[in-house]
Amino acid sequence: MPPDVNEQAGSHPTMSRRRFLSLAGAGIAGVAGANALGAAFWEQLAGAASTGGTKGSLGSTTGRTLVLVTLYGGNDGLNTVVPYTNPAYAPARGILAVDPSTVLPLGEGFGLHPSMPRFHKLWTDKHLAIVHGVGFANPNYSHFESMDIWQTGEPTDPSGSGWLGRWMDKTGADPLRAVAIGPTVPTLLAGEKVQAAAIAPGPIRLPGTPAQVARYKTLASTGRGEAPLLAGAARSNADLLEVDRVLGPILAKTANANPLHLTGADAPNAAGSANSLAIANGGGGTSSANVLSTQLSVVANLLLAGAPAEVYSVELGGFDTHTEQVGTQSALLPQLDTAVGAFLDAISTTMRGKETVVVVYTEFGRRVAANASAGTDHGWANVAFAAGHPVKGGFYGEPPSLTNLSEGNQIYTLDFRHLYATVLDQVIGVDPASFLGQKFSTVGFL
């Protein structure tokens, strides 16, 4: 490659007190655009891809898309899907017991937390599956080990690649088949060779002229024969160029879109990752802004525009409610409810959206008895959710007993890998056993 003689050596400006403002990228400016874009916009953006509903080069072999919602910290499932008619419930929970007159009834003695009306609507529309008693053998109460087990799908040695990272490794090198929204890639989407793309909310603007981008591309060339981490660094640079090529045009056009039609604290915010929000609010402080709706707005934009990803990953944290659980959960569950409900509404008009499945899980349930801090300690079994048009609503699995406990915890009745088998088989369209190491029957929600 010839040296670029057209570019003049620039002089660097003298130190200026104000200049470091300019180190900030575009994202931090915070675009909270709320203008609703018309149907024609989506049509123009999507081309044939999102309306065809056929397999083609876009989407999985089933034509379906998976959206995984990871709740970090261990959401208290017992106060999310409340067994309010069970005589053991209120005494065990004491002051944390959800008032039975406020739950949103589901039948069979269960009710949803009162702050989840959109999930309740999905339930009455028969598009919400609630899977009881999900967990794994020999649970150990550790956030990290438990989340690693969930994300690798390997309960005995959760140190390897993610369960969908293995799928990416085995089925091609394209990083765009899975997209994580946020600064980093969760373990579940990290393979040995292939990593999912990660994008922040907001447009992508490569900071360079075409000549500079070409040199960046040289730098990013893989197959370098260096240490794996150096090759990994080169690959992330190369993957960025691919993300820009394929998703850049969509992200640029949708930078100010509000596909979920949410307002106030639920409206999408381009600086909306948890950390960015902390900074935008003056550093540190928690924010009432709905970071999940920001992430799902990006997913909706990509889905509606026919982006090729088969899997999206979004997340919401803060569920580790050792103290003052009622306030924390009552703040977080509405964010989940609003974001997922509005997301499914937003995409429901398209074929692609009608074939999208949202799965919600967390690393473990919480102790049945409340602790003295008005909270709950780490526990075992939990509920998981699957929602969307293809989902056959209803209860699945056996509710774990509230009285036959082990170390004060509900005992799991369904290995979580049955959920994964269902998703791999019915959403991704591959043989689950080759990614889970053994055969697990599917749960019938699809």
Added chain:
Amino acid sequence: MTLDTTSSIALLYRRMGFGASPAELSAGVTAGYTATVDTLLSGLGQPDPGGDAIAPPTFAPLPTNLLQIRSDPAARQSYLQSLRTEDRELLAWWVARMVASTNPAQEKLTLLLHGHFPTAISKVRFAQFMYQQNQLFRTQGAGDFQALTQAVAADPAMLIWLDASSDKASDPNENFARELMERFTMGIGTYTEADVRAAAYAFTGWRLDLRTGAFSISPLDHSNAPQSFLGHTGISSGTQVIDIVTTTPASSRYVPSALWSHLASPVTPKSAVATDLAPGYAAGRNIGTLLKSILSHPDFLTPATAGGLIKQPIEYVVGALRALSVPGNEIQARPEGALAVLAELGQVPFDPPSVGGWGQNSYWLSTAAALVRWEFAARLSALGDISMVADAAPSGRVEAVGQLLSVPTWTKTTAKALSAASANPQNVVTLALVSPEYVSN
């Protein structure tokens, strides 16, 4: 296979600091590796003229009228606003301090300990408590690890972060007891659930007075019931628990493996290097001594170590600002840019995402991070001092940027890209800052 002297000195400064300046690199090569380790580590527990020149924020007095603040919306709003201002000043202070430090080993150890005992301001809320803990890492971090753990446990930030102060003698909260063993001292799989519960009883009644920051043990809420804990009987105090966990054989492997993972490459407590380091560490549990053992270990100066870590965003941003001679006081005066970059890369100091701290290596290699690094590099190379590259002839700029950034050798692929950009020094520096060699640590 071991590294040559130049590569060794550069590696040492990257891992035990934030990268070597050209002067430090050549002085290190002259003095030799062992002498340079000693020089670097001699700063531990000592003043830091560069860093100390960055003044910490002034904190408002702790609230004595908590009830009023809680009940009066206007007072609450105004108090929260003052806390947010302090939060931001605190973040700016530490980033500026790391940039300005002339005792980088101490700042690096402080950062490492923040990752080992993670607490987040998003839950702790009071900036002065985070500052107090940070100073604890800085002043006592290189000493006795048992004493450090005792101090951290009774320090306000950890008391708030892991929910002390609301349990009862009859009803312990397990949060601190569990993380103490799993994350801070012993590692998972080295204790039983019965040990967690026994330890939780021993920590009941640990209290923080928010009006003064004072630690106390509430006799009413503390369980005096003797517990069996890790083979010991009659245990009823949290102090005893910490004394026990920090002296277990498991801890003698866990602590060295944790530090090796931060400074060399990720390993488990079962690794051979943990076996090597355990006896020396167990003898005195001194972190300064352990650092020297790690940096002097034959496996440290190897290609496996050199290719074993990716820079965390804080290391990346601070290292680049230092290399391009950006003064710390400028960062403190206008921190928005640097803090925004850190937020977009996913690592805000004082705000780890969970008690697990931050991830490592491929965790930082996302496409989103690649874009932010590139934007940052382009802006920084336009603003910082790149005269070392600009003053070199175009044919010498590839080597010059290696000197500027303390990267002794470029791969052929990177050298080709840099050389294609050599007409414009700014472009050379931008590319070098996003090269795999610089992104790795």
